[in-house]
Amino acid sequence: xxxxxxxxxxxxxxxxxxxxxxxxxxxxxxxxxxxxxxxxxxxxxxxxxxxxxxxxxxxxxxxxxxxxxxxxxxxxxxxxxxxxxxxxxxxxxxxxxxxxxxxxxxxxxxxxxxxxxxxxxxxxxxxxxxxxxxxxxxxxxxxxxxxxxxxxxxxxxxxxxxxxxxxxxxxxxxxxxxxxxxxxxxxxxxxxxxxxxxxxxxxxxxxxxxxxxxxxxxxxxxxxxxxxxxxxxxxxxxxxxxxxxxxxxxxxxxxxxxxxxxxxxxxxxxxxxxxxxxxxxxxxxxxxxxxxxxxxxxxxxxxxxxxxxxxxxxxxxxxxxxxxxxxxxxxxxxxxxxxxxxxxxxxxxxxxxxxxxxxxxxxxxxxxxxxxxxxxxxxxxxxxx
Amino acid sequence: xxxxxxxxxxxxxxxxxxxxxxxxxxxxxxxxxxxxxxxxxxxxxxxxxxxxxxxxxxxxxxxxxxxxxxxxxxxxxxxxxxxxxxxxxxxxxxxxxxxxxxxxxxxxxxxxxxxxxxxxxxxxxxxxxxxxxxxxxxxxxxxxxxxxxxxxxxxxxxxxxxxxxxxxxxxxxxxxxxxxxxxxxxxxxxxxxxxxxxxxxxxxxxxxxxxxxxxxxxxxxxxxxxxxxxxxxxxxxxxxxxxxxxxxxxxxxxxxxxxxxxxxxxxxxxxxxxxxxxxxxxxxxxxxxxxxxxxxxxxxxxxxxxxxxxxxxxxxxxxx
Numbered sequence: 001x002x003x004x005x006x007x008x009x010x011x012x013x014x015x016x017x018x019x020x021x022x023x024x025x026x027x028x029x030x031x032x033x034x035x036x037x038x039x040x041x042x043x044x045x046x047x048x049x050x051x052x053x054x055x056x057x058x059x060x061x062x063x064x065x066x067x068x069x070x071x072x073x074x075x076x077x078x079x080x081x082x083x084x085x086x087x088x089x090x091x092x093x094x095x096x097x098x099x100x101x102x103x104x105x106x107x108x109x110x111x112x113x114x115x116x117x118x119x120x121x122x123x124x125x126x127x128x129x130x131x132x133x134x135x136x137x138x139x140x141x142x143x144x145x146x147x148x149x150x151x152x153x154x155x156x157x158x159x160x161x162x163x164x165x166x167x168x169x170x171x172x173x174x175x176x177x178x179x180x181x182x183x184x185x186x187x188x189x190x191x192x193x194x195x196x197x198x199x200x201x202x203x204x205x206x207x208x209x210x211x212x213x214x215x216x217x218x219x220x221x222x223x224x225x226x227x228x229x230x231x232x233x234x235x236x237x238x239x240x241x242x243x244x245x246x247x248x249x250x251x252x253x254x255x256x257x258x259x260x261x262x263x264x265x266x267x268x269x270x271x272x273x274x275x276x277x278x279x280x281x282x283x284x285x286x287x288x289x290x291x292x293x294x295x296x297x298x299x300x301x302x303x304x305x306x307x308x309x310x311x312x313x314x315x316x317x318x319x320x321x322x323x324x325x326x327x328x329x330x331x332x333x334x335x336x337x338x339x340x341x342x343x344x345x346x347x348x349x350x351x352x353x354x355x356x357x358x359x360x361x362x363x364x365x366x367x368x369x370x371x372x373x374x375x376x377x378x379x380x381x382x383x384x385x
Numbered sequence: 386x387x388x389x390x391x392x393x394x395x396x397x398x399x400x401x402x403x404x405x406x407x408x409x410x411x412x413x414x415x416x417x418x419x420x421x422x423x424x425x426x427x428x429x430x431x432x433x434x435x436x437x438x439x440x441x442x443x444x445x446x447x448x449x450x451x452x453x454x455x456x457x458x459x460x461x462x463x464x465x466x467x468x469x470x471x472x473x474x475x476x477x478x479x480x481x482x483x484x485x486x487x488x489x490x491x492x493x494x495x496x497x498x499x500x501x502x503x504x505x506x507x508x509x510x511x512x513x514x515x516x517x518x519x520x521x522x523x524x525x526x527x528x529x530x531x532x533x534x535x536x537x538x539x540x541x542x543x544x545x546x547x548x549x550x551x552x553x554x555x556x557x558x559x560x561x562x563x564x565x566x567x568x569x570x571x572x573x574x575x576x577x578x579x580x581x582x583x584x585x586x587x588x589x590x591x592x593x594x595x596x597x598x599x600x601x602x603x604x605x606x607x608x609x610x611x612x613x614x615x616x617x618x619x620x621x622x623x624x625x626x627x628x629x630x631x632x633x634x635x636x637x638x639x640x641x642x643x644x645x646x647x648x649x650x651x652x653x654x655x656x657x658x659x660x661x662x663x664x665x666x667x668x669x670x671x672x673x674x675x676x677x678x679x680x681x682x683x684x685x686x687x688x689x690x691x692x693x694x695x696x697x698x699x700x701x702x703x704x705x
Contacts, residue, residue, distance in 0.1 A: 031703065063502070112486055112697075114420075171683040172692060174418065174486065175630050178623065179672045179679075186669040193662035302490050309487045344501030351495025355477065358488055362481035 029369045041364050048360035049324075052353040059348070064341050071339055078334020079327055089323075089330055091218035094225040095280060097322040099304035101225075101232045102276030104313050105269045106159075107305075108236065110249045111166065115177025117301030118184035119158040119274045121294075123151040123281020125188050128292035131208045131285075132195060143208060147286055155278015156271045158184065163270030167263035181301070188294050204290040217287045224283075228276070233315040245269055277301070306354055328353060389531050391655040393538060399647030400539075400546040401605045405625025406643060407550045407636045408598025412471075413629060414557060415590030416570035417478060418697040420489030422598055423622025424496020425470040429599020430606055430618055431500035432466030433459035437607070438511035447514040455518040456541065459603060467599025470496060471592035479587045482699045497619055504614055516612030519604070542604045547640055549597060554636040566590055570693035573700035583700055601625060624650075627675040633682055633690040646671050 036044075057068035064071070079089055099116050106113035127147045135143055158180055165171035196202045213219045236242040244265050248255045255262050284296050307325055311318030332346035405426060412419045419425070437459040444450045474492055477483040519540045527533060557563040568576040569586045577583050602618045628646055632639035653659070653667035682690045 030701075032701070114486065165680055165683065169680070169683040169686070171680055172630070174420075174697070175627065176676060176679055179627055179676050182623070182672040183669050186665050186672075189668075190662050190665040193660075193665055299494075302493070305490055306487055309484060342502055342505045344498045344505060347494055347498025348502060349498075351491055351498055354491040355473075355488075355495065358477060358483045358491060359481055361483065366482065 025371050027371050029371070031367050031369060033365060033367050036364055044360050044364055045357065048356040049353065052356035055352055055356075056349050059345075059352075060341075064339065064345070066339055066341075071335055071341075074335050074338050075331030078338070079331045081334075085330070087216070087218040089326060091221045092330065093319075093323045093326045094221045095283065096300055096304060096307060096326055097318055098225045098228060098280050098283075099277060099300055100307040100311065100318050100322055101228060101315055102273050102280065103304055104232065104308045104315065104318070105236060105242075105245055106273040107308055108249045108313050109245045109266065109269050111163070111266060111270065112174040113159065113162075113177050113270070113273055114174050114302070114305065115158065115162065115180045115274075116277050116304055117297050117299070118177070118181035119155040119277030120281040120284070120297045120301055121181070121184040121188055122154040122158045123278030124285045124292045124296050125184070125191060125281075126150040126154040126278070127282045127285040128202060128205075128290075129191065131205045131290070132202065135205060135208045140208070144210065144286070147282055151278045151282035151285075152275045153278070155281060156275035159270040159274020159277070160267065163267045167266040185294055188292060191292070192294070201293065202291045206290045208286070209290050210287045220287055221283055229315050229319065236313075236315065241265075241268070310354075310357055324353075325350070387655060389534050391651065392535060394651045394655070395647040396535075396644055397539065397543060397609055397647070398651055399643035399645070400543045401601045401609055401621065402625055402628050402646050403546045403550055403639055403643040404601030404604060405598045405622065406628040406632060406639050407546070407553050408467075408594040408596070408601070409625055409629045410594070410632065410634055410636055410639070411553060411557075411566075411597065412591050412594035413634065413696055414570045414693055415566055415587045415594075416573060416693050416695045416698065416700070417475070417587060417591055418485050418489070419471075419474055419591065419595070420486055420626065421470065421474050421492030421496065422489070422595075422626055423619035424493035424500075425467055425474070425595045426496075426599050426602040426622045426625070427500035427618045428470050428496045428503075429463045429467035429596070430602030431503040433463030433599070433603040434512040434606060434614065435503050435507050436462030437515040438507045441511040441514055450514065450518070452518060452521070455515045459512075459515065459607070460600070463599045463603045464596040468592045468596040470599075471595030472588075474595070475588045475591040478699060479584055479591075482701055485697050485699065493619065493622075500618070501616070509614060512607070512614075513612035516607050519607040520611065540604075540608045542600070542608055546600070546604070549600075550636040550640050553597075557636070567693070570695060573695055574702075577700075577702060583702075587700075598622075598625065624671060627672060630682075630692075631675050631678045633678070634692065645674070649674065 053072070057072060060066055060068040060071050078085065080086055099120065102119075103113050103116050127150075130143065130147050130150060134146075138146075159177075162171070162173050162176040162180060165176065166173045192200050192202055210217070210220060213223075236245065244255070244260050247258070247260060248262055248265050252262055255265070281296075285292055289296065303325060304322075307318055307322045311321040328350050329346065332349050333343070335341065336343050336346055405422065409419060409422055437455070440455065440458045441447070441450065444454075470492065474488060477488045478485050519542060521541070522539055523537045525533065525537070527538075529537065557567065565576065565581045566586055568579070568581060569583050569590075573583045576586075601621065605618065605621060606612065606614060624646065628639065628643060631646065632642045649670035650668065652670070653664035656667070659667075
């Protein structure tokens with residue numbers, strides 16, 4: 001636009017305009033992109049991952065003084081080395097995906113549910129407590145049904161409390177849900193100190209575990225969560241509820257104007273979000289360790305926030321992002337074992353990869369325009385004249 | 386005298402939190418919710434401890450370490466380490482317009498990894514040797530009985546935290562810089578139109594805030610724990626984030642609030658006759674109190690107790 005205007009100017013003033021422009025136009029000017037082509041966006045993300053791998057390789061070279069190629073190759077070995085590792089990879093991916101799926105409806109509504117950790121923990125706690133207190137006195141199927149219900153209800157309640165206050169008084173949900181995590185954590189610690197053994201652990205109760213399908217507990221996780229993923233995709237994209245969620249997320253005023261009851265949507269969505277987190281908590285206990293610890297979530301309630309966000313809140317993309325994160329976790333921990341690297345390197349690597357991907361989003365959403373050099377501008381003008 | 390020991394311990398722990406919350410308050414006043422604070426504090430503290438170990442080597446042993454240097458060197462290192470992490474956070478959130486929650490959480494993972502790596506490669510005894518300098522208090526404290534115990538028995542950093550909180554409160558409330566900073570946090574578009582450099586203010590606030598917050602971790606390790614490294618600094622970081630809400634973004638009020646927090650946090654250790662399990666329930670108190678404050682301030686909806694209006698939002702000039 002600006003260039004067109006200038007060509008209409010009288011030639012004598014050109015130099016003046018040019019001078020003023022050079023003095024006032026900043027060196028770098030950022031504009032929002034309308035839409036980047038799919039291929040371009042994917043290439044950029046792959047580029048970011050490649051960059052982060054290069055940084056990782058340099059770190060391995062400098063900090064651990066090992067050959068980065070063999071070390072990075074051991075990551076692949078650690079993830080795909082034998083069938084058991086592959087099963088574990090997919091099962092862990094499914095669990096992380098499920099937490100991310102749980103958080104996504106809330107995020108789409110711009111409700112920052114940072115309380116996944118706590119909602120999972122209370123779900124786990126309920127499952128373990130039921131096993132511990134009444135496991136022996138009722139038949140297994142009934143126990144499983146009870147565990148299923150109470151875990152989901154517990155998680156839902158943990159999500160509901162901040163939601164009510166957000167809906168009624170607009171209480172800051174990020175901080176509220178963060179605090180709820182710690183309360184859940186203390187509840188679990190209390191339970192363990194009260195009923196655990198002398199080391200403060202609860203002995204595993206494998207007799208109450210969900211039935212094993214194929215080899216171990218992995219298949220059930222993968223199957224159930226695949227179904228949830230499809231269901232969530234449909235719920236968010238093709239249902240009335242999903243539509244209401246995205247309208248509330250885009251603009252609460254618009255939602256009010258078109259007759260959506262915002263508090264109702266917030267509360268309903270958080271019930272789903274918390275309930276699904278509680279469900280994951282149940283899987284971690286009844287289809288996993290058969291016990292509860294304070295570290296049972298492994299920080300995945302937080303990691304899932306990144307997974308969901310990086311997957312653009314799209315359940316199908318989130319399969320990829322959760323796979324990436326679990327691949328990194330499993331790979332780096334194996335790498336650490338083999339090469340006796342410090343375990344902290346795993347955290348550092350995951351952090352670096354995440355930061356690179358977060359950074360590359362900028363180049364997908366925005367365009368960086370550099371100030372044109374004076375010679376370029378005049379050359380362009382001569383062509384026009 | 387158990388009550389005095391209890392109060393002293395509560396105040397000590399409270400002042401650890403005060404550094405963190407004062408730092409985070411500065412950042413939040415500029416409109417940035419830095420959930421990377423736990424990671425930032427971890428890195429700052431680890432760098433500080435590494436610097437103390439470096440000074441140990443440089444001086445040639447415990448016996449040759451001297452008073453101001455043994456505190457100043459880790460202090461400056463911690464400030465720099467924290468500021469560097471703040472720089473990373475603000476580069477992503479200000480320049481690259483990245484989501485603050487997501488960046489913060491990634492930075493926490495990253496920071497915990499970095500600090501663990503640093504500490505794994507530093508000999509513990511070298512920085513533990515510096516703890517006595519952090520603990521050093523006025524010589525007449527013990528001779529004044531309970532009064533001296535309660536007011537003079539702390540290391541210099543504890544007093545520094547109060548001083549920092551007061552200075553920050555003054556700058557925020559009474560100076561032009563503070564006014565601009567608050568404007569940036571409330572409504573960056575208006576601030577920008579008024580000629581305030583939003584980018585610069587947000588960068589500075591985040592870096593300075595992170596540097597100050599990191600000192601909390603250093604005091605925790607070197608003073609409260611007498612130089613024994615413990616992997617709980619990230620939990621303290623979250624507690625600081627909570628404390629900022631409790632203070633309703635006022636650093637001077639924060640002095641009182643942090644003591645209350647410290648009080649709740651250490652209470653379980655000093656109440657006679659309760660068992661281990663009940664102690665864990667007591668440790669819930671700081672978080673419960675934070676929630677109550679959060680809810681209460683939002684219900685009362687009083688203007689001066691609210692979070693900065695654009696807290697957590699990135700500012701892009703060309704977006705309407």
